Amino acid sequence: MFFIFGFRTKVDRFGVVTRVCRNCGNQAAQVITRRATKFTLFFIPLIPVRTRYTQQCTVCGAEYGIARAEAQRLPVG
Template identity: 60%
Template sequence: MPVSVSTLKTVYWAHARTSMPPTGPVWEPDGGGSLRLYESDELTGVPGQVVIFGFRTKVFVLTVLTLLCPRCGNQAAHPLHRSATKFTLFFIPLFPVRTKYTTQCTFCGVTNRLSKDEANRLHRGIPDQRPRW
């Protein structure tokens, strides 16, 4: 099936605008007025390689507390959450990047961030030693 030169130039131009090398065969002008089909490893000098990485966050419910909500003023259940974000390489979690502790009011939905020490204290059931004004 014949392909027009303008279509091939558009495809090549789209590949040239990206910062990543093309991953498949590419039509390029060969300098003599015609087009030549190049493989991706011919253009970059290295075979095509793919590295899949990212981040995954898992949320764990540590305990459910009955607390007075600072927003709505109701005494309601507040689940204590731990959110652990890990760096992944090829979908395998390798090491933790960030850990957050939060409580959420089940009555109004407000979420409060806690420090690690506050979360551990609430999880163990030790009452607050500081006055809340």
């Protein structure tokens, strides 16, 4: 008997906010994304391993991590 297991990462667009970028300093749209990694068994996602939130500037393309509390607090639209 053998088991097929691994990890799968799903990227969801959480929202878009207008903020000042930390990298370029421009007031621009920032795309908030959520990356959820889950342990899979026979290609079925079972156990969440890690969830990360990131913010990416639409002007310069800089991407950096943000805390979950900050991502949920932002007024997305």
